[in-house]
Every structure is written in C-alpha cells, then in structure tokens.
Amino acid sequence: MNDDNAPVRFETKIAVLLRDDLLTWQRLNVTAFLVSGLGTRAPEVVGEPYADADDTPYLPMFRQPVMVFAGSKELITTAHGRAVTRGTATAVFTGDLFATGHDAANRAAVRAVTRQGLDLVGLAVYGPRKDVDKIVKGASMHP
Known part of the structure; x- marks a missing residue:
C-alpha cells in the first residue's frame, strides 16, 4: 500500500544561513534570492507543477523543505x-x-571582491544531508 502522506527522509538537504543582524525585509529578500538558483544547478530539487481542482496551472516548487538558519x-x-x-x-x-x-x-559586485573579502549576509547550500549539517553546524534555526 502506497501512503502519499508518509514522511519522506531526504538524503539531501537545502539550507539557508542568514546573518542574525539583518532586518526582516532583508532576511526575506536574501532567502528568496539565495534559493532561486538551486533549481538551475540541481534540477532534481524541483518537483512537478501544481494544479488546483479547476486545472489552473501553477509553477513547481522544491520537492523538499528548505531549512533556514541564523548565525x-x-x-x-x-x-x-x-x-x-x-x-x-x-x-x-x-x-x-x-x-x-x-x-x-x-x-559584478560579487566579482569585485576576493572570497575572503566577501561581506556575507547569507548563503544557501544544497548537498548530502550530512555535509550540509556540518556546513551549518553552530547555527540556530531561524526564529
């Protein structure tokens, strides 16, 4: 028997890490920008398109949760x-x-600065769950 509502344990993880001193609008804006590129680099993270009962089509979304952290x-x-x-x-x-x-x-703004000189306010990562957990180690779940 197939239970479509059964929990799924993904082998991969999407995580966003935001600097904890950002304003609310900045946190939302940064999160949206950061995750926007993941589907182009890793198309397997994107699910199927949606449709309502009236057959109105909607864009597909990620097939797994996006975990948001602060630090x-x-x-x-x-x-x-x-x-x-x-x-x-x-x-x-x-x-x-x-x-x-x-x-x-x-x-151009990112290109103008060395990796060590970047004034990072956020980053998003996608990869094997255990690797992503190690990358965001020490961060707390976003409030």
Whole structure:
C-alpha cells in the first residue's frame, strides 16, 4: 500500500544561513534570492507543477523543505569556508547587493571582491544531508 502522506527522509538537504543582524525585509529578500538558483544547478530539487481542482496551472516548487538558519557574521564566514572546501552547491548574498538593482550589477559586485573579502549576509547550500549539517553546524534555526 502506497501512503502519499508518509514522511519522506531526504538524503539531501537545502539550507539557508542568514546573518542574525539583518532586518526582516532583508532576511526575506536574501532567502528568496539565495534559493532561486538551486533549481538551475540541481534540477532534481524541483518537483512537478501544481494544479488546483479547476486545472489552473501553477509553477513547481522544491520537492523538499528548505531549512533556514541564523548565525553571526563569523559563523557565516566559517560555513562558507566549509561549503567551498566540500565543493557543495552554494549561493552567496553579500551586503553590497542591497545597493544594486539588477542581476548584472549583483554579479559584478560579487566579482569585485576576493572570497575572503566577501561581506556575507547569507548563503544557501544544497548537498548530502550530512555535509550540509556540518556546513551549518553552530547555527540556530531561524526564529
């Protein structure tokens, strides 16, 4: 018997780590930007399109939960180093991006700074659950 409501334990994990001193609107904006690239890098994270009972079509969403964490600037820097070392699919959002207005300017702002010099305010990672857990170790669940 197939139970569509049975809990699923995913072997992978999507995690967003936000700097704990961001304003609420910044946390929401950064989270949206960070996860937007995951489906292009790892298409298996995206499920099937949705439809309501009237057959109105809706876009597909991630097939698994997105875990959102918060931590200090130092913790995010450490997590970033762990992600890079592991070769994990990673998205970054820097403080400079709050002053840009479009994709090309965002990419130029990140490109202008060395990895160690990035003013990270958030990052998203996707990979094997145990690796992602190690990357965000020390962070707390977002309140």
